[in-house]
Amino acid sequence: MVMSKGLEYLTRGQVDQYQAKLLACYRRYLRIPGFLGNDETDALLTRSKQLLDEFNIDDHPLTKFTTSDKNHVGDDYFLNSGDKIRYFLEEDAVDSSGKLTRDKQRAVNKIGHALHELDPVFRKVTLENEKMKSVARDLRFHNDPVALQSMVIFKQPQIGGAVPEHNDSYYTSPPTALGFWIALEKCTHLNGALSFLPGSHLTTPITKRFVRTTGGGTGFEHLDVPEPTPERGDLVLIHGSVLHKSERNTSARTRYAYTFHMIDSPPYATYDEKNWLQPTPAMPFSRILDAPNKTTVSMAA
Ligand SMILES: O=C(O)CCC(=O)C(=O)O
Numbered sequence: 001m002v003m004s005k006g007l008e009y010l011t012r013g014q015v016d017q018y019q020a021k022l023l024a025c026y027r028r029y030l031r032i033p034g035f036l037g038n039d040e041t042d043a044l045l046t047r048s049k050q051l052l053d054e055f056n057i058d059d060h061p062l063t064k065f066t067t068s069d070k071n072h073v074g075d076d077y078f079l080n081s082g083d084k085i086r087y088f089l090e091e092d093a094v095d096s097s098g099k100l101t102r103d104k105q106r107a108v109n110k111i112g113h114a115l116h117e118l119d120p121v122f123r124k125v126t127l128e129n130e131k132m133k134s135v136a137r138d139l140r141f142h143n144d145p146v147a148l149q150s151m152v153i154f155k156q157p158q159i160g161g162a163v164p165e166h167n168d169s170y171y172t173s174p175p176t177a178l179g180f181w182i183a184l185e186k187c188t189h190l191n192g193a194l195s196f197l198p199g200s201h202l203t204t205p206i207t208k209r210f211v212r213t214t215g216g217g218t219g220f221e222h223l224d225v226p227e228p229t230p231e232r233g234d235l236v237l238i239h240g241s242v243l244h245k246s247e248r249n250t251s252a253r254t255r256y257a258y259t260f261h262m263i264d265s266p267p268y269a270t271y272d273e274k275n276w277l278q279p280t281p282a283m284p285f286s287r288i289l290d291a292p293n294k295t296t297v298s299m300a301a
């Protein structure tokens with residue numbers, strides 16, 4: 001089955017099958033090929049490049065996006081970026097004297113975290129998009145879904161930093177996070193594609209099976225489920241409980257992706273006040289649906 005236009009074109013039975021697959025599949029991610037058309041993908045790519053061109057390094061605090069346990073980004077520029085469009089640099093893009101080691105367009109790790117609200121091009125795809133609404137409505141994971149933490153992640157050639165393994169579901173109680181990750185360029189294992197820890201939500205992950213070998217005997221066959229290599233325009237839905245990561249981009253090609261997270265809102269879920277990103281009175285989280293879903297399926301199912 002190929003889903004090219006979003007879930008509204010599928011029958012209820014097919015949607016249920018996708019929902020079940022996202023809950024039950026080995027890795028808990030779901031790839032929707034061609035979710036965005038060529039023109040829509042181009043619009044996001046062009047806008048991302050414009051944002052890089054508009055980046056003014058002169059009034060930038062040189063905040064880098066670092067994620068190691070010892071050195072995690074946490075300055076005000078980052079902490080107050082939930083309702084702004086801000087630029088975070090690659091660790092290796094600034095030398096010891098505070099100068100960029102490359103063009104500014106090749107120095108930015110990501111831009112975030114309110115693109116979906118403040119930038120008209122990203123807004124159109126996230127909040128004003130019938131296909132997006134239909135995914136949120138038809139999957140029925142959220143009653144009153146809201147979007148937060150939108151980012152363009154660039155994975156710059158040679159230095160695009162790794163994203164260590166993590167899951168996204170810490171925002172709310174109960175956990176309701178669903179990641180919406182859209183490839184703006186083709187992703188491969190060479191330019192830092194996403195990967196998922198197989199069976200990270202299961203207690204006994206299946207990594208091998210006992211089979212007949214060609215020589216007549218038996219042996220263990222390693223089960224190597226291939227990582228997704230999304231094409232541009234593909235949407236990857238990431239269940240909040242699955243461990244995922246991406247490697248450093250050591251190739252000569254960028255790997256632009258647009259991603260945001262979707263969670264449920266009160267009274268269905270409580271947002272933790274310790275979360276690094278906090279809504280502000282001027283910018284509460286952005287609602288996806290005009291009318292809340294009446295029935296939902298627990299993401300813990
Ligand atoms: O794009 C990446 O490399 C990581 C993205 C991610 O962790 C997310 O979208 O939740």
Ligand SMILES: [Fe+2]
Nearest residue numbers: 167168179244
């Ligand atoms: Fe993530």
